Amino acid sequence: MGFVLLLLGYLVGWPLLQARVSASSIETGKKLYAQYCAACHGTNLEGQPNWQTRKEDAKLPAPPHDATGHTWHHSDDQLFKITKLGISDVVPDYESDMIGFGNKMSDDQIRMVIEFIKSTWPQRQRDYQEQRNRVE
Numbered sequence: 001m002g003f004v005l006l007l008l009g010y011l012v013g014w015p016l017l018q019a020r021v022s023a024s025s026i027e028t029g030k031k032l033y034a035q036y037c038a039a040c041h042g043t044n045l046e047g048q049p050n051w052q053t054r055k056e057d058a059k060l061p062a063p064p065h066d067a068t069g070h071t072w073h074h075s076d077d078q079l080f081k082i083t084k085l086g087i088s089d090v091v092p093d094y095e096s097d098m099i100g101f102g103n104k105m106s107d108d109q110i111r112m113v114i115e116f117i118k119s120t121w122p123q124r125q126r127d128y129q130e131q132r133n134r135v136e
């Protein structure tokens with residue numbers, strides 16, 4: 001009987017615990033996003049105006065992170081690398097305003113920001129991105 005209760009507790013409790021942990025890391029990710037990303041990518045993840053047109057300095061404006069952008073075309077791994085190291089590090093000889101945040105945020109914090117961004121996507125974008133994770 002004790003064992004059955006323990007097993008039940010494990011089966012029911014673990015997903016609940018997981019859900020709580022991930023809800024709180026998304027909350028933290030949201031705060032980190034406001035602090036480090038919103039200035040360029042927009043408070044509501046809307047990006048900068050005319051984000052597909054290069055500026056006078058030949059660099060691209062910041063794209064949206066919502067469903068209208070293409071952040072969801074990248075796997076978790078790519079998003080992590082871009083955020084930690086910056087685009088110029090991932091694509092050599094490419095000039096970009098997207099610098100790395102590896103010196104400002106821990107790896108866990110970077111993952112939380114990405115989880116927050118992902119949590120705002122509609123199901124279609126989430127499914128597509130989930131597929132990218134499996135391909136890579």
Ligand code: HEC
Nearest residue numbers: 036037040060061062063070071079082083096097098101
């Ligand atoms: C100083 C402005 C600025 C800040 C702050 C900034 N970004 Fe960016 N980000 C950019 C620009 C500009 C690009 C597009 C660069 C390019 O393609 O040349 C970009 C691109 C990206 C991309 C690639 C998107 C895609 O669709 O290819 C990701 C992911 C990203 N940023 C995440 C973040 C995260 C997460 C933060 C906060 C931790 C952040 N950025 C903060 C300017 C910024």
